[in-house]
Amino acid sequence: MMKIGLVGCGAISGIYLQKLTGTFTNVTITAVADLNESRAREKAEQFGIPRIMTLDQMLADDGIDLILNLTTPRSHYSINKKALLAGKHVYVEKPLALTYAEGKELIEIAQSKGLYVGCAPDTFLGAGIQTCIDLIQKGAIGKPVGGATFMLCHGHELWHPDPAFYYDFGGGPLFDMGPYYVTALVRMLGRAESVVSYCGRTYETRTSGKGESIPVKVDTHDVGLIRFACGAIVSVTTSFDVWHQSMPKFHLFGTEGTLKVPDPNSFGGPVELAARDQADFHTVDLITPYAENSRGIGVSELALACEEKRVNNASGYLALHVLEIMESIIRSNAEHREIVLESSPSELVPMDWSAPVGQLKTK
Numbered sequence: 374m375m376k377i378g379l380v381g382c383g384a385i386s387g388i389y390l391q392k393l394t395g396t397f398t399n400v401t402i403t404a405v406a407d408l409n410e411s412r413a414r415e416k417a418e419q420f421g422i423p424r425i426m427t428l429d430q431m432l433a434d435d436g437i438d439l440i441l442n443l444t445t446p447r448s449h450y451s452i453n454k455k456a457l458l459a460g461k462h463v464y465v466e467k468p469l470a471l472t473y474a475e476g477k478e479l480i481e482i483a484q485s486k487g488l489y490v491g492c493a494p495d496t497f498l499g500a501g502i503q504t505c506i507d508l509i510q511k512g513a514i515g516k517p518v519g520g521a522t523f524m525l526c527h528g529h530e531l532w533h534p535d536p537a538f539y540y541d542f543g544g545g546p547l548f549d550m551g552p553y554y555v556t557a558l559v560r561m562l563g564r565a566e567s568v569v570s571y572c573g574r575t576y577e578t579r580t581s582g583k584g585e586s587i588p589v590k591v592d593t594h595d596v597g598l599i600r601f602a603c604g605a606i607v608s609v610t611t612s613f614d615v616w617h618q619s620m621p622k623f624h625l626f627g628t629e630g631t632l633k634v635p636d637p638n639s640f641g642g643p644v645e646l647a648a649r650d651q652a653d654f655h656t657v658d659l660i661t662p663y664a665e666n667s668r669g670i671g672v673s674e675l676a677l678a679c680e681e682k683r684v685n686n687a688s689g690y691l692a693l694h695v696l697e698i699m700e701s702i703i704r705s706n707a708e709h710r711e712i713v714l715e716s717s718p719s720e721l722v723p724m725d726w727s728a729p730v731g732q733l734k735t736k
């Protein structure tokens with residue numbers, strides 16, 4: 374049983390607490406922390422967590438194995454680093470860190486201390502993307518040729534209670550929503566080799582639901598082109614500047630057909646496939662039971678990997694590759710050139726999806 378200290382009791386913490394106390398059986402949350410103590414108290418009471426602590430108390434506590442870092446992006450690197458230096462495994466919400474250099478440093482510390490790093494998103498362990506991976510591996514679309522993804526909206530300030538971080542470094546549509554798309558692409562197509570892009574910014578300030586003005590410090594309309602080692606070329610558009618649209622979210626094209634990939638910010642379907650000689654798309658049955666919001670599955674899988682002494686699926690190596698791709702989309706635009714990538718993700722470890730829900734098993 375891996376013992377977890379959860380830091381950051383904001384909007385996303387509820388689903389992690391629900392799944393890690395109610396569904397996944399190989400982990401236990403022993404303490405929660407937040408700069409805002411009343412938030413920590415509220416979550417502790419709601420989910421029956423025995424202790425409220427500070428981060429420093431957690432780091433000094435031998436009873437805590439892993440820090441689950443659900444704070445806002447600016448705090449990710451510093452908390453991850455402190456936790457690793459204190460000898461704790463880390464699982465962090467995306468992004469792993471604000472820069473590739475910081476991400477690399479974290480992975481190096483973890484390697485030198487024999488510790489695990491895990492990072493969201495873990496949606497690729499959900500039924501939708503796992504079904505797509507299975508189809509691609511079985512040759513359903515043949516050799517991947519390319520694809521297009523569109524994450525288009527007008528920002529999160531209309532619904533999030535504290536939306537300023539979405540327009541700060543580590544936010545923007547690329548760093549906030551890009552991880553879902555890029556992670557799914559890397560898990561379906563493998564390592565990416567190079568990136569080119571154009572990025573833009575339409576508004577200098579945004580207005581929160583409470584009427585507060587938010588400075589926009591990052592680009593908010595980003596169009597990247599990623600070339601994968603398998604040869605596929607995929608366009609990735611992320612924008613917080615679009616009012617209305619009816620673009621398909623995610624298509625992959627292959628020599629033998631086309632795959633409509635479900636929203637990678639969800640765990641379910643639909644997965645739709647059209648083979649080259651078929652007139653239209655048909656819906657494919659999902660191959661795993663995790664079709665509903667199962668955030669936290671990556672934490673449970675990390676605990677299993679630790680027990681089995683193998684690399685975890687939502688690994689730091691995967692997150693670092695995704696971070697390098699995202700940072701390169703920003704850099705390519707700034708430097709007007711193609712960026713060749715240096716990092717590589719860890720291999721996908723196949724899971725036995727016939728295992729009971731909440732009790733993950735490797736194939």
Ligand SMILES: NC(=O)c1ccc[n+]([C@@H]2O[C@H](COP(=O)([O-])OP(=O)(O)OC[C@H]3O[C@@H](n4cnc5c(N)ncnc54)[C@H](O)[C@@H]3O)[C@@H](O)[C@H]2O)c1
Pocket residue numbers: 380381382383384385386406407408409412428443444445446448452466467468535549
């Ligand atoms: N809100 C969502 O729907 C959503 C979905 C998926 C992923 N995420 C990711 O989850 C992370 C958190 O997002 P959120 O929406 O829950 O943010 P939030 O602002 O609602 O909550 C963050 C919490 O972290 C606390 N915090 C910040 N710095 C801290 C520190 N140094 N020590 C202790 N506590 C600290 C804050 O007080 C706050 O309670 C972000 O990385 C975001 O990208 C959010």
